[in-house]
């Protein structure tokens with residue numbers, strides 16, 4: 001437990017040996033939630049992308065309680081099963097891997113309507129446990145944190161475009177929790193020897209193009225997962241809300257391919273000390289990760305049907321609780337600070353998600 005909030009004292013006591021500004025050996029990164037959809041893809045990108053660009057992969061150390069993650073997603077990787085709030089386990093990981101230079105924190109529950117039904121569960125899992133985890137991370141002298149935040153923290157304007165200066169006004173316990181952890185992190189960088197990049201994801205879809213990982217379950221509540229399920233003869237697809245102030249009444253989202261998203265994490269790890277320099281005044285940076293293109297549910301359905309070559313139809317039902325009209329990224333910060341831009345299209349994301357679901361569940365919806 002951090003005993004003091006006094007910045008000077010904690011700097012002396014905790015100034016981390018893992019915070020050396022430039023490294024000469026391969027980097028190890030602790031990925032909390034690394035057996036989940038995004039975390040496992042980030043781990044793959046650390047191994048492939050970082051190695052391809054520099055010849056030096058980033059070694060992921062995965063921590064996951066497998067509440068949503070899958071053991072298949074950590075096969076062949078350094079893996080610790082357990083909770084982020086388990087301080088003894090986190091201590092053990094750092095003791096066994098003193099080379100860990102950064103933490104990627106993507107352990108969270110992620111279903112917006114579920115968070116409306118179970119707010120205490122979401123605040124406990126996503127906020128309270130993040131506090132415990134950060135305490136352990138800082139106590140162990142790790143001074144770099146990449147946090148998986150969400151574009152759902154924003155209130156979009158009438159044009160639905162958002163950048164990092166847009167008002168923070170969450171509409172669900174899930175999104176409130178993300179905004180709360182960001183606030184906690186901003187307070188932490190002022191008090192402790194830690195620097196943070198919060199990556200505000202728009203809507204990740206698709207799967208690892210090598211089909212190692214993807215959405216864990218066919219029961220996913222996410223819109224593309226519901227389309228895949230409907231195309232297989234499951235529950236018919238429903239557009240949840242057709243009276244939003246958008247061009248066709250359905251919700252707008254900025255769908256970003258999960259592999260592009262994972263590559264952005266590699267860039268953030270590589271450029272961490274340039275984005276938030278150890279000696280600089282800015283120890284916290286928030287960066288949107290989206291394509292800059294808004295897609296309505298009806299447009300996504302059209303793109304999905306074009307890929308599978310047939311119509312799946314759609315019912316129209318009322319808005320989900322906690323939902324919002326949505327938004328799309330209108331910021332160039334990810335390009336400027338991370339040198340990142342998305343490269344994979346909506347069609348490729350749909351295709352990869354379909355191919356992955358065939359691997360996962362043995363259903364073939366498009367020719368391989």
Ligand SMILES: O=c1ccn([C@@H]2O[C@H](COP(=O)(O)OP(=O)(O)O[C@H]3O[C@H](CO)[C@H](O)[C@H](O)[C@H]3O)[C@@H](O)[C@H]2O)c(=O)[nH]1
Nearest residue numbers: 110112150151152202203221222223226238239240251297
């Ligand atoms: O069966 C469905 C499911 C969803 N939608 C609509 O599709 C859009 C996207 O919904 P998702 O559930 O796929 O995604 P959300 O934007 O609600 O939430 C997702 O994106 C957030 C970021 O904005 C967080 O990352 C969160 O974890 C993740 O669930 C919304 O307009 C929603 O109303 C439908 O029309 N039918």
